[in-house]
Amino acid sequence: MKPIVTLLSDFGWKDSYVGAMKGVILTRAPETQVIDITHEVPRHQVRAGAWILKEVVPLFPPGTIHLAVVDPGVGTSRRPLLIETALGLFVGPDNGLFSWIPQASTAIARGLDADRFHRLPVSPTFHGRDVFASVVGHLAAGVAPNELGTTLADWKRIPEPRLVVGPEESLGEVVVVDGFGNLVSNVAVPPEAWGRGQRVWVRGHDCGLLLRTYGDVEPGQWVSYVGSAGTVEVAVRHGSAAEQGGFREGDEVRLCSAES
Amino acid sequence: MKPIVTLLSDFGWKDSYVGAMKGVILTRAPETQVIDITHEVPRHQVRAGAWILKEVVPLFPPGTIHLAVVDPGVGTSRRPLLIETALGLFVGPDNGLFSWIPQASTAIARGLDADRFHRLPVSPTFHGRDVFASVVGHLAAGVAPNELGTTLADWKRIPEPRLVVGPEESLGEVVVVDGFGNLVSNVAVPPEAWGRGQRVWVRGHDCGLLLRTYGDVEPGQWVSYVGSAGTVEVAVRHGSAAEQGGFREGDEVRLCSAES
Amino acid sequence: MKPIVTLLSDFGWKDSYVGAMKGVILTRAPETQVIDITHEVPRHQVRAGAWILKEVVPLFPPGTIHLAVVDPGVGTSRRPLLIETALGLFVGPDNGLFSWIPQASTAIARGLDADRFHRLPVSPTFHGRDVFASVVGHLAAGVAPNELGTTLADWKRIPEPRLVVGPEESLGEVVVVDGFGNLVSNVAVPPEAWGRGQRVWVRGHDCGLLLRTYGDVEPGQWVSYVGSAGTVEVAVRHGSAAEQGGFREGDEVRLCSAES
Numbered sequence: 051m052k053p054i055v056t057l058l059s060d061f062g063w064k065d066s067y068v069g070a071m072k073g074v075i076l077t078r079a080p081e082t083q084v085i086d087i088t089h090e091v092p093r094h095q096v097r098a099g100a101w102i103l104k105e106v107v108p109l110f111p112p113g114t115i116h117l118a119v120v121d122p123g124v125g126t127s128r129r130p131l132l133i134e135t136a137l138g139l140f141v142g143p144d145n146g147l148f149s150w151i152p153q154a155s156t157a158i159a160r161g162l163d164a165d166r167f168h169r170l171p172v173s174p175t176f177h178g179r180d181v182f183a184s185v186v187g188h189l190a191a192g193v194a195p196n197e198l199g200t201t202l203a204d205w206k207r208i209p210e211p212r213l214v215v216g217p218e219e220s221l222g223e224v225v226v227v228d229g230f231g232n233l234v235s236n237v238a239v240p241p242e243a244w245g246r247g248q249r250v251w252v253r254g255h256d257c258g259l260l261l262r263t264y265g266d267v268e269p270g271q272w273v274s275y276v277g278s279a280g281t282v283e284v285a286v287r288h289g290s291a292a293e294q295g296g297f298r299e300g301d302e303v304r305l306c307s308a309e310s
Numbered sequence: 311m312k313p314i315v316t317l318l319s320d321f322g323w324k325d326s327y328v329g330a331m332k333g334v335i336l337t338r339a340p341e342t343q344v345i346d347i348t349h350e351v352p353r354h355q356v357r358a359g360a361w362i363l364k365e366v367v368p369l370f371p372p373g374t375i376h377l378a379v380v381d382p383g384v385g386t387s388r389r390p391l392l393i394e395t396a397l398g399l400f401v402g403p404d405n406g407l408f409s410w411i412p413q414a415s416t417a418i419a420r421g422l423d424a425d426r427f428h429r430l431p432v433s434p435t436f437h438g439r440d441v442f443a444s445v446v447g448h449l450a451a452g453v454a455p456n457e458l459g460t461t462l463a464d465w466k467r468i469p470e471p472r473l474v475v476g477p478e479e480s481l482g483e484v485v486v487v488d489g490f491g492n493l494v495s496n497v498a499v500p501p502e503a504w505g506r507g508q509r510v511w512v513r514g515h516d517c518g519l520l521l522r523t524y525g526d527v528e529p530g531q532w533v534s535y536v537g538s539a540g541t542v543e544v545a546v547r548h549g550s551a552a553e554q555g556g557f558r559e560g561d562e563v564r565l566c567s568a569e570s
Numbered sequence: 571m572k573p574i575v576t577l578l579s580d581f582g583w584k585d586s587y588v589g590a591m592k593g594v595i596l597t598r599a600p601e602t603q604v605i606d607i608t609h610e611v612p613r614h615q616v617r618a619g620a621w622i623l624k625e626v627v628p629l630f631p632p633g634t635i636h637l638a639v640v641d642p643g644v645g646t647s648r649r650p651l652l653i654e655t656a657l658g659l660f661v662g663p664d665n666g667l668f669s670w671i672p673q674a675s676t677a678i679a680r681g682l683d684a685d686r687f688h689r690l691p692v693s694p695t696f697h698g699r700d701v702f703a704s705v706v707g708h709l710a711a712g713v714a715p716n717e718l719g720t721t722l723a724d725w726k727r728i729p730e731p732r733l734v735v736g737p738e739e740s741l742g743e744v745v746v747v748d749g750f751g752n753l754v755s756n757v758a759v760p761p762e763a764w765g766r767g768q769r770v771w772v773r774g775h776d777c778g779l780l781l782r783t784y785g786d787v788e789p790g791q792w793v794s795y796v797g798s799a800g801t802v803e804v805a806v807r808h809g810s811a812a813e814q815g816g817f818r819e820g821d822e823v824r825l826c827s828a829e830s
Contacts, residue, residue: 051340051341052340052341054336054340056329056332058329061749062610062749063323063583063606063608063609063610064608064610064611064612064748064749065608065622065746065748065749066607066608066621066622066625066626067748067798068606068607068608069576069578069605069607069608069622069625069626069629070625070626070629070798072576072605072607072630073626073627073628073629073630073631073634074629076574076603076605076630076631076634077629077630077631080571080572080574080631081571081572083336083343083344083603084603084605085329085332085336085344086323086328086346086606087326087328087329087332088323088324088325088326088328088329089323090322090323090324091324092324093750094808101326102325102326102329105326105329105330106326106329106330106332106333107333108333109329109330109333109334109337109439110332110333110336110337111333111336111337111340114333114336122784122808123785124783124784124785125782125783125784125785126783126784126785127785173796173797173798173800174782174783174795174796175783175784175795175797175798175803176797176798179629179798180798226325228324228325228327229321229322229324229325230353262385262434263384263385263386263434263435264382264384264385264386264435265383265384265385265386265387275434275435276433276434277433277435277436278327278330278433278435278436278439278440280433283435288354288382311600311601312600312601314596314600316589316592318589323583343596343603343604345589345592345596345604346583346588346589346606347586347588347589347592348583348584348585348586348588348589349583350582350583350584351584352584361586362585362586362589365586365589365590366586366589366590366593367593368593369589369590369593369594369597369699370592370593370596370597371593371596371597371600374593374596486585488584488585488587489581489582489584489585490613522645522694523644523645523646523694523695524642524643524644524645524646524695525643525644525645525646525647535694535695536693536694537693537695537696538587538590538693538695538696538699538700540693543695548614548642
């Protein structure tokens with residue numbers, strides 16, 4: 051089976067940077083299928099990139115190689131990283147970007163110190179091309195992870211968004227405002243608890259009872275529901291909850307029994 | 311030959327949604343070539359998506375699987391759909407998105423009711439991942455359409471943009487403002503009628519004689535011509551006709567003999 | 571090995587144009603791996619496209635077919651072009667877009683005059699689909715370059731950005747403002763000259779000593795460094811140098827010994 055490589059970055063599509071990484075990978079492993087996840091992670095927002103990886107990584111076939119670059123510290127002492135889990139291989143900066151991938155706690159991490167697998171001389175401002183893509187190309191061509199660097203005792207993990215789960219209420223936050231303007235929170239709702247008369251507040255504003263989907267309200271109305279990540283979301287049907295409510299990442303999300 | 315799957319959506323590139331669909335497809339059919347048509351259909355604009363499908367579908371090889379999601383009614387009673395024509399397979403919501411594909415009138419339509427081919431539990435807000443991409447993955451892996459759902463007596467077709475063709479004049483509308491700001495209409499001009507001294511009006515504004523291409527006028531000037539869809543278009547050379555003229559989708563386009 | 575085709579254009583992602591080109595290619599050569607470089611070259615900016623090609627082409631495997639369309643003169647007398655170098659094949663308009671690819675001076679250029687390899691009738695406004703993508707599909711399917719057109723004695727080369735290299739100072743210009751707002755110049759700095767106490771000015775503004783990378787200054791501060799193209803760049807760490815300094819393409823960049 052041909053290797054699958056996914057790309058995630060905050061490079062945007064307009065420059066040469068995305069194409070440069072693809073070229074470097076394909077030169078080393080021409081049979082690779084290269085898959086764009088996104089290149090529009092908000093600039094330098096490591097947490098936003100970490101959330102997307104958390105969402106998409108479990109959906110790819112085991113053995114997929116994920117290249118991710120949101121790297122405000124490129125060229126500083128932050129290490130280049132290779133992580134192995136049962137789900138796949140992950141290559142990128144050691145800045146927390148891979149914190150929330152499944153099975154992170156049991157992953158094997160390596161520093162990418164075998165520079166014969168890099169594109170030399172390495173540009174201090176574009177490790178995406180000269181270190182990460184080069185290493186990914188070699189991995190796709192069959193080089194074993196242990197040739198690429200020595201194992202690390204630890205690697206950077208950023209804390210999960212704050213979350214307090216209680217018997218009467220749960221308290222979390224808006225982790226992503228998506229492109230539709232929907233507010234995606236980290237407050238998980240187990241399937242057995244759906245539709246039990248629960249109410250949602252965002253930063254103190256009542257966003258109504260937890261419903262099933264957009265279609266449960268009229269266009270233009272607010273709706274709270276369990277979104278595709280299994281967590282509470284708040285939307286304006288056919289509108290933007292973020293714009294209309296002035297909400298943004300980090301805002302407090304509260305879910306509690308409707309009576310309280 | 312490996313299967314080809316195209317993706318069209320209004321998800322935008324910035325979120326996890328595009329990557330999620332790709333992962334689900336590749337997990338079920340790792341050899342698939344996944345091709346992005348666009349993820350920037352204007353949000354919830356089913357007609358805009360339908361127009362793009364009409365334009366691109368005939369250009370792909372027969373047997374291509376087209377996954378399209380512009381789905382403001384996700385989670386409501388609108389059905390998930392599989393359509394078969396001689397040109398390929400189409401998977402997405404039954405909301406009119408596939409209205410204008412070639413051979414729509416003779417297509418076989420199925421409701422996607424065999425939920426063993428879905429990703430369970432299905433999120434009420436992300437059928438793109440849990441129903442459509444999952445079904446597309448199974449199709450790409452060789453599952454036959456008739457296993458995925460039972461045939462439907464009918465499916466939703468939205469009307470073509472208004473068009474009145476007469477011997478002296480044709481009356482249509484702007485169906486798309488493209489990214490260059492060009493006005494694309496539905497007024498077809500058969501090749502034998504090109505260059506016969508015809509004049510174009512948009513919402514009552516004289517846009518000049520029908521010429522051959524942008525280069526027939528100077529930069530900054532208005533130009534009417536037969537565009538790549540075989541229909542009348544109006545542009546400002548190296549500028550934006552939509553912005554400069556205040557035109558938009560739905561505006562009336564009239565083509566008539568130059569003397570009238 | 572399956573053929574690799576890259577796509578570069580100023581079409582943007584929102585319309586049918588990108589999908590149309592992909593369909594035409596895959597119909598002629600279904601095994602092709604189609605790789606998006608960018609579709610967000612600024613509209614009609616041939617020089618911006620030329621710069622991206624210069625950066626990414628050397629990174630792809632030899633034999634790659636590069637389809638590039640930034641084509642403000644589509645439908646005029648500018649010729650459609652096929653260029654062969656040791657690095658690959660290049661298809662697009664003869665308007666200077668391929669001026670700066672490696673080995674341009676020894677390339678073989680052909681006019682695409684064998685219209686049996688075009689998609690007929692050719693739209694005067696969409697050679698990207700009907701000429702370039704069609705020819706690329708045939709190339710990917712194994713048609714030899716000499717079947718596609720006769721050789722040209724010359725083809726359009728646009729001048730390199732102005733550059734004066736002297737013993738004490740070098741004078742160039744901003745060739746690209748990238749998506750981060752960084753100013754990318756054409757003033758090359760050989761590795762042996764890095765870190766020798768040199769100072770950078772942009773349009774007369776002192777942008778400091780040439781450092782190694784962003785991390786050498788605090789967030790919010792200006793930094794000059796040798797960028798991933800091997801040339802002088804100027805950035806604001808975690809900010810936009812273009813916005814904060816009011817700089818843009820064409821602005822003069824001067825590099826000289828720190829004392830002068």
